Amino acid sequence: MLIRRRLAAAAAALVLASPAWAQEAFPSRSLQFVLPYPPGNAIDLLVRALAAEMSPLLRQSVVVINRDGAAGAVGSVSVARAAADGYTVLFVPALVASVLPVTQASSGLRVDSFRPVCQVFNNSMALVVKPDSPIRSLADLQAAARAQPGRLTYGTLGVTSIPHLAMEQWAGAAGVEFTHVPFRADAAVMTEVITGRLDVGSIVLGSAAGRNDVRILAVFDSERHPDFPDSATAVEQGFNVLPASFGGLFVPAGTPEERIAALETACTTAAGTAAYRAAARTGSQPANFFLDRAAFTRRLQSDVETKAAQLRRLTLN
Template sequence: MPRTPPSHPEVSHPEASRRAVLGAALAGLATPALAQTPWPSRPIRIVVPFPAGGGTDAVARALAERLAPRLGQAVIVENRAGSGGAIGSEAVARAAPDGHTLLMNGNNIATYPLIFRQLGFDPLRDIVPVGMVAVAPIVLVVGRRSPYRTLADYIAAAKAEPEKIDYASAGVGSANHFAGQLLSQAAGIRLTHVPYRGTAQAMTDVISGNVASAILTLGSVTEFLRDGQMRVLGVAGPARSRLAPQVPTFEEQGVRNYDANIRYLLAAPRGVPDPIMQRLGTELAAVVQDPSLEALFNAQGFEKLWVDGPATARTLREEFAAWAPIARDAGIEPQ
C-alpha cells in the first residue's frame, strides 16, 4: 500500500537542527569515554564465606596473590563466615555487578537450595562462575585399629549390619555429608551419619575409634595417614589423585559413579559486563597455569584444575539435579 502523504508539510527549524547536531556530537564523544572506563579502578575483594584457615580460604589467598599484579590492583580476601557459606555468598550475589566483588566457594554451592529454607539468592542464577580452579579429593578413612582393611571389608560389614557403621562429616548439609549419602546409594548400603562442627574433632574420634569412619578431604588427613594413625580405603573421582597415586578409587573397587570431590570456583554477581568477565577469565586461566601455584596447591592438598565459566555453570546445574534426589532419599530437608 502506498504511503499516505502528510496533511501538513514538514518544516525544518534551523535552531532545532543545530541542537540535534550538537547533541549527536556530544553523544559520540561520551560513549567511547564510558566504554573506556578502566577496570579494575580500585582494589578487588574476594569474599570467602568461611573462616580463615580453611581450604576455601587457602585457595582464595593463593589466587589473590597472583591475580593482583596481573590486574594492576590489590586483591583482598575477606572472610564472611556463617550459615555454611550462605551469608558470604549472598553478600556477593547482592553486590554491585562491577567486577570488584568476587566469591570463592566450592561446587557444593549448588546444594544450597536443598539445605537452606530461607536462602536470599539463587546460586544457579545470581552467581556467575568465572572458572573452576582446584579440586580437593574426598577420601573414606578409618582409624588404624579399625577391622576394615579395604573398602570391600567396609561394604561387606555395612551390608551385613545396616546402619551399624557410622561416618563423621563436617556437619549436616556439608559436602562430606552429601558424599556419605552418595556412597550409601552407590554401594547399596546404609550408613549412620554423625555430624560434627568442623573436622578437627571428627578426625580425633576416628583415630580413637569413637566413630567408625569419616569422609573428609585428602589434604585434611594427610598427616594422619603419613604417621599411621588413619587408613584410607578409597578416593572419590574418576581417577586416582596425583597427591596419593597409591590409593585406589572407589570405581576401581566396584563402586560405580562415585565422584564427590570438592571443586573450588571463583564467581561474580550476575550482571557483570561481559568484557570484565572475559578479562577475569583470561587472567584466572593464566594464573592457574603458573607452576608456583600448582606446587602450592599440592602442598596444601589440592590439585589444580581449569574449567571455564560457562562450563562451570553447566556443571553446577547438573550437580543440583544430581544431588536433589540424594538429599530427598537421605531425608535432608531445608532448614
Template sequence: MHKFFYALLALIGLAVGPINAHAQAYPDKPIKLIVPWPPGGGADVVSRLLSKAVGDELGTQIFIENRGGAAGNIGATAAARSTPDGYTIAFAYSGTHSINRHLYKSMPFEESDFAPIVFVASVPQLLTVRTDSPFKSVADVIAAAKANPGKLTYGSSGNGAINHLAGQMFADMAGVKLQHVPYKGGAPATNAILSGEIDLIFGEPAPLLPHVKSGKLRALAVTSAKRSPGVPELPTIAEVAVPGYEVTSWNGFLAPAGTPDAAIKRLNAAFNKVLADPAMRERLIQMGYEPVGGAPELFSAHIAAETKKWGPVIKGSGLEMN
C-alpha cells in the same frame, strides 16, 4: 562551526577518558573474597592459596572474609547482595551452588544472582580413618558396617554437605547403614577423626592429606570415577568395592551479577594465568585437586549440569533442610 565541533570532541574525550582509565586501572584497591565456610576447611585452604597468587598477578591484595553457616548459603547470599563493582568475589562450591537448591525448600539466592569468573578444579573426596583403626580397606569398612548396622560413625562438614552425601550414597550403594555425625565445617570434622570421635570420614584432600602424610590418618580410597593424579596409589571405591560409585565436588569463583565485563575478564585472565603455572598446578594436584580453568561460560555450564545431576540423587535420599 569547526571550532564548536572540535570543542565538542574535546569534551567527549574528557568524559570518556577517565572511564577508560578507570577500566584499565582495575583493580585499584583490595578485593574482598567471601568464603562461605569457616577457616581451616578445604575451601578455606585453596582460597588462601589462590587469592595470594591471583592478588600478586593483579597487583593488589585479595583479602578473605569467612562467612560460614547454612551449608554455605549465608556467605553466598552476602556475596550475591554485594555491590557489583569487581571488588567483591565469592568462592563457589558444589554444595552451595548445586546441591543446596535441592536440599532447601527455599533458597535466599538464585544462580542468576551471580556472574561466573572461572572453574578452578574438580575435587574427589577421600575415605579416611585413623591409622590405629582396624580398617585397612574399603572392604573392611563394609564388612564391619554389615556386622554392626548403624554403629559405625562418619563425620561431615555439615548436613547436606558433599561429604555427607558421599557417605549416604556409599551406605546406600554398599547396602549398609552408617551413623552420620555433622560438624560445623571441615576443620571440626577433621579434628573429630583425629581425636577418635568418629570412625571414618569422607573429606576433601586438602585438610586430610597432611595428616595422612604425617601418619595420623590412613586414606583408604578416593570417591572419583578414576584415580586421582595427586594420590595415584589410592584405588577408587568403585574399583575395589562399590561398582558405579562416584562423588566429586568442584569449586571456582563468582562475582555478583552486574559486575562489569572488564572486571570479569581481568579476573578470569589472572586466575587462568595462575592455574596454568606448572608449580601451582603441581601444588593443587598434590593437595588432591584437579585444575580446570577456562572461560566463564565453561563454569556456568558446569554449574547447571551439576545442579541437574544432584536433583534425583537428593530426592531419592529423602534429605531435606529447613
C-alpha cells in the same frame, strides 16, 4: 531523519540510565575476593595465592575478605547483594549454587545468583578408618553394614556438607545404611575414628595429608591421587562414585560479560603460575584442578542436578 534522531535519543537515554560504573575502564580500582569461611584453612591459602597472582595481571590490588557464617551463606549472600560490577568476587565451592539454595533457602540464594568465572580447585573426598580396623576395603565396609543395618556410624564435617553427600551417594550405590554423626571439622571426625567412637569418617582427602594415624579406605576420584598413591579409588573397588568439592571464582548475576571475560583471562594465567601451582600442591590439589568458564559452567550445571536429587532423597528419608 526523524526516525534516526529518535533512535539516537533513545540510545543516549540508555547510556544515561546505565550505572556510572558501566562506562568506566575495568578494573580501575581495587577488587575484593570474599571467602565465606574463616582464615587458616586450605581454601584460604588458595584464595590468597590466587589473589596475589591476579593482582599484577589486573593492575589493581586484590583484597581477600573472610566473611564466615551459616555454612558459607553469610559471605555468599553479601556478594550476591553487591553491585554486579566485577569488583566484588566470591571464592567458594560449587555448593553455593547446588546446595545452599536448598539448605539455606531463607537466605535468598538461588541457583542463578551467581555466574561462574573459573574453577581453580577440586577436592576429592575419601573414607577413612582407624589403622587397626578390620575393615580394609569398600567390600568389607559394605559387608559389615549389611550385617548390621543402620548400626555402623560415620562422621562428617556437617549435615549436607560435601563429605556427607559423598557418603550418602556411596551408601546408596552399595545398598547399605549407616548412622550419620555430624561434626564441625574433619579433624574432629578423624579423632573420633582413631578412638573407635566412629566406625568410618567421610572427609576431604587433603585433610589426611601428612597423617599416618588413619587408613584411607577409598578415594572418590577417577584415578589415584599423587599424594596418596597407595590409596585405591572407589572406582577401582567397583563403585563408580566420584563426588568432589570443586569451585573457584563467581560474580553476581548481571555482571557485564566483558568484565567476566577480563576476570577469566587473569584467572587462567594466575592459575597456571608456579606460585599458585605450589599452593595447590600444598593443598593436595590434583593436576587437573583448573577449568575455564565454559567447562566450569557445564560441570556446575551437572552438579546442581546431581545435588538436587540427593537432597530430595535426604529430605524424603
